Amino acid sequence: MAGQLKLGGSKGEIKAVPILDMQKDGQGFKPIFDVFEEIFDNVRDFPVAIICIAGPFRKGKSFLLNLLAHYLIENQSSTWFKKGDTQPAKVFEWKGGVERNTVGIHITNKPFILETSDKKKVAVFLMDTQGMFDTKTTTKDCSTIFALSTLLSSVQIYNLTDQIHENDLQQFEVLPYYH
Template sequence: MMHNEERKCVSIVETSKGNTPEINLNLLEKILKNYQDHPVAIISVFGEHRTGKSFLLNNLCQYLLSNQSPYWYQENDRSLAKLFHWRAGTKPDTNEIHITDQPFMLKNNKGKNIAVFLMDTQGSFDKAINAKQCSIIFAWSTLLSSLQIYNLPGLIRENDLQHLGIFCHTQTLLENNKEEIPSRREPRIQVITNFSKNNSNIDFDTITF
């Protein structure tokens, strides 16, 4: 497995004249074309801004770099991978949608090599984007991903479910109006709550392909 220094995150979103986020399909194809002989899985994280999405992805990256060792997380004896940029504070950090330019090569339960990419998204209800743009970012990331992780702070609230319903409706509308989106199986959406520096011992073994 390659070292993390050989990977980087790239933005795959460009904004149209109407300020609508659109996927740069040429760039995405360039990233994926070298792995067309392998099954590809994309793990995406979406959620409110400043709730630890990039931090969660760096923990997942650390887990994959540790060859999925059950001892990958040693609270006082590790240097967390920094593939996805993040910082403390209240100001938004991630813009639009970013994906790793090279995958993690893993084996599924049948022994077949899988090219796994990680995807980060701009936080929902970020002051820099409106509700429509937020819904479209969720829609694109969900359509592209094999697994969409909906990261929430604390307990699941009623408005969280309402927002998820609106986001999924936008995804359906987008899928029905984009002929270039290939036919594929539906992505899974998994909810993770209260992921933080002090509560980051999630069992990544539950993620399967």
């Protein structure tokens, strides 16, 4: 897609908001429907595209989405990451370490309004998922996150570091078959 980026929706900074959150008892998830209504209300007249990154926990999904957000905020400029920038945009929360940070599914509170090459406007949202297969997440929870994010997204990126190993494929294989 080419063209200028304009942040849609109400004024204020773009940030990630949860649309699927862990139940208070830690057993399963609950959708947050009022957030859906609020963020999609302003784009009823546009086609919507959702770019999602899923994958194992602690592999940089939120950081990668922040890089993409930074690129979009900078209007897809060839100089989108300027000299002196030490961090990408802080749209999605991330931190170093071994403990998970994202729980559930988070999406940008506003779309990036982009133009296609034939001048049609598209509302683009970025979506982040809880990392899969951490010590606090059951296979059922992983399946729920993966299934919902796949159904909601226009593009689902499965993020891995390094090479694809056999255990990555074995974990990935479990997701569609779990009931």
